[in-house]
Amino acid sequence: MGMMLMIHPDRCTGCRNCELACVMEHEGAFRPKASRVHVYTWEREGFSVPMMCQQCKDAACTTVCMPKAMTRNRETGQVELDQSLCIGCKMCVQACPFGCVAWDLATAKILKCDTCGGDPSCAEICPTAALEWVEDTLSTRTRKQTFAAKLKNAFAEV
Amino acid sequence: MHGWTGKILRVDLTSGTVRTEALNPATARAFIGARGLGTKIMYDEVDPTVDPLSPANKLIFAAGPLTGTFAPSMGRFDVVTKGPLTGAIAASNSGGAWGPELKYAGYDLLIVEGRAAKPVYLWIEDDAVAIRDAAHLWGKDVPETTERLNEETAADAKVACIGPAGERMALIASIMNDMQRAAGRSGVGAVMGSKNLKAVVVRGTGAVTVADREAFVGAVTRAATKIKEHPVGGTGLRLYGTNVLVNILNSVGGLPTGNFQEARFETADKVGGESLAAHQLQRPKGCFACIISCGRATKVTNPKYKGRGEGPEYETAWGFGPDCRIDDLDAVTKANYLCNEYGMDTISMGGTIACAMELFSRGLLTREDTAGLELDFGNAEAMVEAVRLTGTGEGVGVLLAEGSYRLASRFGHPELSMTVKKQEMPAYDPRAVQGIGLNYATNNRGGCHVRGYTISPEILGVPVKADKDAIDGKPELVVLFQNLTAALDSTGGCLFTTFGIGADEFAELMTTATGVPYTADRFIRAGERIWNLERLWNLKAGLSAVDDTLPPRMTGEPIPAGPSKGAVSRVPEMMPLYYAVRGWDGEGVPTRETLDVLELA
């Protein structure tokens, strides 16, 4: 069992508090461009989705990492980056199909979610629990249950 | 500097020159930022008697020191200029992510001067500032302009722009940012249009820093907890939005109806927040760094009024609803969408149509004037059409675009315009709620509720209950609320945070963010300084004590029915006391002593 960041776009209000908490945690200043999570908003529809590293099991970023700076921790299930080994070749940036590894020009380093070492600040600050830090095997239980409740109510009204 | 970026960007559209200046730290401390700092620059640089639509007027986009941080719900900015609707100092406040982006690009304020020879837009990417041709955008509505600009600059750039209403210098034109947020009031969009400036697009890669990181995070956590745990700020606004107020104002008999002829609307519930949540609401939205999420992402499926977007807020629902005696929430929401798309202030638009409807119902405005449009109370289709015509500048819309005061004056009845300083009053009847009436009458930007929101104690009982019908203590209450709001607006903070926190928390946030030691008293004093500076500007602009009044209906025509039956506004009784509390003379002029204390002399 591991933990994962569960994204609930239906709850996201687009406030970007997650970006701010992330970048304050990692950079000590409010510089959203260096945040490891970014919120994408479609203003016409009023719909927002936060995106960050999904901690893949077969992670492309680990496969392409020559100096083995990017590795998967089998115990926690997280993909970890050892900055001291990173040579800045940006192969991981090229490889990530989600675009969730980025290169920061200002600090000349790779930006990737490290789940704040197992206590993600983005989930903590999220005012609507659109981001939740949950056990991965249970991650969809709430969603399933919510939908089951909707079914229940629908049947109850018949 | 911390909190502040310490830099001002100045663009002269006449000559096409761009330069940056350092922000004076002492001025920043005294006037905080946003509304306060913008006003200070206007006071120092612009002749208050200037024609607001001339190149000599300036247009200032100003963020606050907390803008761009995660101080809860504090990512806002102000547009400060001389308002063409009012002739007074204008500061229109907006949320979204545009203000923070300006800070990340490195600037606390953007000052726009002069007038471009042809339509242009500004593209600000950190230090690179370009004045670009906007011929291809002229005439486009707000959503399309925003999308086009994101395509030709950067997908993650933030756009503030005007719609067709601002281009034509409609006096009720707004400036829209992030497609759905509005710097709505006083006609700031017309000033932007007068400068041939279609949009300001900004992208910043820099940082906003705070002086004491650990202390700031602590202050933010405490403030956020207070807001979340407060029964009002915590969940109510997210569930129902601001429009939840329709029913309470109606129930106490303070919901202006039919252009303020009555104060109760039988079917008000049909346009209230509960109905919106049940029908049009898709999900709550939050501005940048917001934890309250009062925004409404909505959708109308009724083919007649089909659309999607944001809103309505309470004032909007009231303006297009009860004030026009309309109870069709689809139509009201559609009117809101049109205002956002054409770039118009929903309060002034609603109030102006209500005024037109009264003129029409009295036979003063005829079918000839409206080109056949049956602009009578209760006609939802005509109301929506009137909004559209104002946006496109056709037919009767040309008259409506000037606001209700000029409209009613044109037909010989200025007394039928429900305005203060020519700006439409919002959704609280000043006869039924005495304090808010005093706030309207004395407000530096005319009819406005958000700069002295005494509705909180007078109706909602927050933080304590005050008797809405009493006048005792109201001048003091109004002055305190006006001062506190002037200060908090200037930080970049949202008024709704005060449903959980007050001056103490703001002082702590400001101190830890900027490193400048603010106390609650010093913070409120800064607000008082800002209020008095706005007053000085207005006096120099030619406004005086005679402008501190409500429409004659408010003092002369008692509310005809409902729980507040018989009430009139007692503003004339309260005014001398208000001036005294303010430290102003009998003519409403700040005394030498007052200015000395505020370091404004």
Added chain:
Amino acid sequence: MQIHYFALLRTATRRSRENRDPPPPTVGHLLRDLAAEYGPEFARWVLRDGALSNLAIILVDGRDVRGLQGLDTPLTADCEVSIFPPLAGG
């Protein structure tokens, strides 16, 4: 006597209005009856330790009971009572 509910209280009571005839003698009696009937999701907003919670806004004929006689405000058959949970807007 008619009672109107708003916002969260519509969820708690599952209705927007109801009639009570004959009416209880005072607001206090009414609130205690309603609290018993609709449970904690209703009661938490209106009463605390038997007194007005100062959270809900309770109007009798459009007048806030805090400006009348509070829980002792008398009720008659033609009264209209409106009960709001704490709310804000602007």
